[in-house]
Amino acid sequence: MKYPVIDAIIIPEGRLDVLSKAEVSKLLDTSQGGLYRLFRNCSLAVLNCGSTLDDGKELLERYPDFEIRVVQEQRGIKLDIKAAPAHAFVDGNMIKGINEHLFTVLRDIIYVSDEITDNPKIDLDSSDGVSSAVFHILRNANILRPMTPPKLVVCWGGHSISRKEYDYSKIVGYELGLRGLDICTGCGPGAMKGPMKGATIGHAKQRIKNGQYLGITEPGIIAAESPNPIVNELVILPDIEKRLEAFVRTGHGIVVFPGGAGTAEEILYILGVLLHPDNKDMPFPLVFTGLDSSEDYFKEIDRFIAGTLGESARQRYKIIINDPVEVAREMQAGIQQVRQFRKEKGDAYYFNWLLKVDVPFQQPFIPTHDNMRNLALNKEQDSHLLAANLRRAFSGIVAGNVKDDGIRAIEQYGHFEIRGDTEIxxxxxxxxASFVEQHRMKLPGKKYVPCYKIIK
Structure with a gap:
C-alpha cells in the first residue's frame, strides 16, 4: 500500500542556534557511527504524529523513501524533507507543533552527541555523571523552570487503552489543570495524551497561559509513541534509563493510569528508586487510578508488587478508583509536602538532586536474548535491586513488542526467555497474561503475538 507523502523545505519556527560545519557533517554522515540514521528515524517518528501506529519497524518500512537533510545558510538552517507523511501538513504547510518537534530532534541529537557522549568531562559510568548528563540535556532543552513552585505532575499509562479509559485520563488532567498543575508524560497517544488534553481545558478556564505540557521520550520508543500535538515542550533523552531518571527528577508527583508492559516498567522503576534506603524519608506522591473497570487491573499490579517487592513497596503508593477530584487533591497535597521538604533541605524545585538513583537504574540495558535470559529475578537481593532487574525484564518485553531493533531480534531468534524464582x-x-487478555500490549484491532516465554 502506498501512503501519501510530501516534499518540503522547513524553516524553524523558533530560534535554533546556527550549526557548525562539523555538526552538519555529522548529520549528513551516513556511514556507521554517524548521526544520520538516528536523526532520520526520530524525525520520521515526529512527522508521524496522530497516526494509529505503534510499531517502530512498520513505520520505517511504511516510508522507505523518506529523507531529511540539513541545509546550512548564512542566517541559520533549513530542513529539506523528501517523502514525508502527508498527514503532518495542512494545505501544504507543516503543522506548527510538528515543526517545533522536528527541530527539537535536531537540537537534542546534536547536543547529546557533542556535549554528553563525546564529552570527557562527563563520566557516564558513574551515578553522578549520569545524573549530571540528564540535567544538562534538560537545561539545554530549556524545560527547567527556576523560581517556579513545584507543580509538575508526571502521568504514566498505556498507549493502548479503551476510549472510556482515555476519557477518564482526560478528566483527571482537567482536574489537575484546574488546580494550576502542569503535565509531563511520555508524549505519545492514549494515557499520555489524555491528561494533557484535559489540562489544557482546566488551564484555559483558570486563564493560565503558560501551561507546561512536557513530553519526555527516547529514540527507541519515539517511533511507536509519536509525540502528540498537545506537547509544547519536547526533549529526547539518549536511552530509556535516562528518560526515566528525567521523569523522576523533574516531576513533583506521579499519576499512573492503566497500561501494559511499559507502564509496569515505569512503576517498577519509581518503586525501586523509592525503596533505596537513602530515599526512605523522601516525599513523592504516587497515585494509581482508573475507572471501576480498571480495578482488577490495579489489583493484579498490587498483587505482583506485594509478592515481589513486599509491603514496604505497597506503602509508597495509593490506589484511587474512579475519582478524578480525589486524585487531583491527593496530588496537590503531596506536592505541598514536596515543596516543604525541598525548602527545608535547600534542594531545587525544578530538579530533584537529593533523590538517590542507584547505578542499576542508570546503566543502559540492551535487551538481547542472552541478557534477558540471565536477569537475576530472585529474592536473594535487596528489594530495590530486584525492582531494577524486574524493570529490565519489562523493558525487554516493550522492546520486543514495539521497538524496531527488538521486533527484528524476535523475528530472527524467537522469543525472549525469562527465568527466575518460581513464585516471581x-x-x-x-x-x-492479564495485559494480553485486556488488549494492553498492542493497539485495538491488532493481534498480539507474545515476544516472551516465561520459564518457570
Whole structure:
C-alpha cells in the first residue's frame, strides 16, 4: 500500500542556534557511527504524529523513501524533507507543533552527541555523571523552570487503552489543570495524551497561559509513541534509563493510569528508586487510578508488587478508583509536602538532586536474548535491586513488542526467555497474561503475538 507523502523545505519556527560545519557533517554522515540514521528515524517518528501506529519497524518500512537533510545558510538552517507523511501538513504547510518537534530532534541529537557522549568531562559510568548528563540535556532543552513552585505532575499509562479509559485520563488532567498543575508524560497517544488534553481545558478556564505540557521520550520508543500535538515542550533523552531518571527528577508527583508492559516498567522503576534506603524519608506522591473497570487491573499490579517487592513497596503508593477530584487533591497535597521538604533541605524545585538513583537504574540495558535470559529475578537481593532487574525484564518485553531493533531480534531468534524464582515467574506470568487478555500490549484491532516465554 502506498501512503501519501510530501516534499518540503522547513524553516524553524523558533530560534535554533546556527550549526557548525562539523555538526552538519555529522548529520549528513551516513556511514556507521554517524548521526544520520538516528536523526532520520526520530524525525520520521515526529512527522508521524496522530497516526494509529505503534510499531517502530512498520513505520520505517511504511516510508522507505523518506529523507531529511540539513541545509546550512548564512542566517541559520533549513530542513529539506523528501517523502514525508502527508498527514503532518495542512494545505501544504507543516503543522506548527510538528515543526517545533522536528527541530527539537535536531537540537537534542546534536547536543547529546557533542556535549554528553563525546564529552570527557562527563563520566557516564558513574551515578553522578549520569545524573549530571540528564540535567544538562534538560537545561539545554530549556524545560527547567527556576523560581517556579513545584507543580509538575508526571502521568504514566498505556498507549493502548479503551476510549472510556482515555476519557477518564482526560478528566483527571482537567482536574489537575484546574488546580494550576502542569503535565509531563511520555508524549505519545492514549494515557499520555489524555491528561494533557484535559489540562489544557482546566488551564484555559483558570486563564493560565503558560501551561507546561512536557513530553519526555527516547529514540527507541519515539517511533511507536509519536509525540502528540498537545506537547509544547519536547526533549529526547539518549536511552530509556535516562528518560526515566528525567521523569523522576523533574516531576513533583506521579499519576499512573492503566497500561501494559511499559507502564509496569515505569512503576517498577519509581518503586525501586523509592525503596533505596537513602530515599526512605523522601516525599513523592504516587497515585494509581482508573475507572471501576480498571480495578482488577490495579489489583493484579498490587498483587505482583506485594509478592515481589513486599509491603514496604505497597506503602509508597495509593490506589484511587474512579475519582478524578480525589486524585487531583491527593496530588496537590503531596506536592505541598514536596515543596516543604525541598525548602527545608535547600534542594531545587525544578530538579530533584537529593533523590538517590542507584547505578542499576542508570546503566543502559540492551535487551538481547542472552541478557534477558540471565536477569537475576530472585529474592536473594535487596528489594530495590530486584525492582531494577524486574524493570529490565519489562523493558525487554516493550522492546520486543514495539521497538524496531527488538521486533527484528524476535523475528530472527524467537522469543525472549525469562527465568527466575518460581513464585516471581508465576506472578509475572499472571500479570502479563492479564495485559494480553485486556488488549494492553498492542493497539485495538491488532493481534498480539507474545515476544516472551516465561520459564518457570
Amino acid at each position: 515467574m508465576a506472578l509475572m506470568d499472571s500479570l502479563l
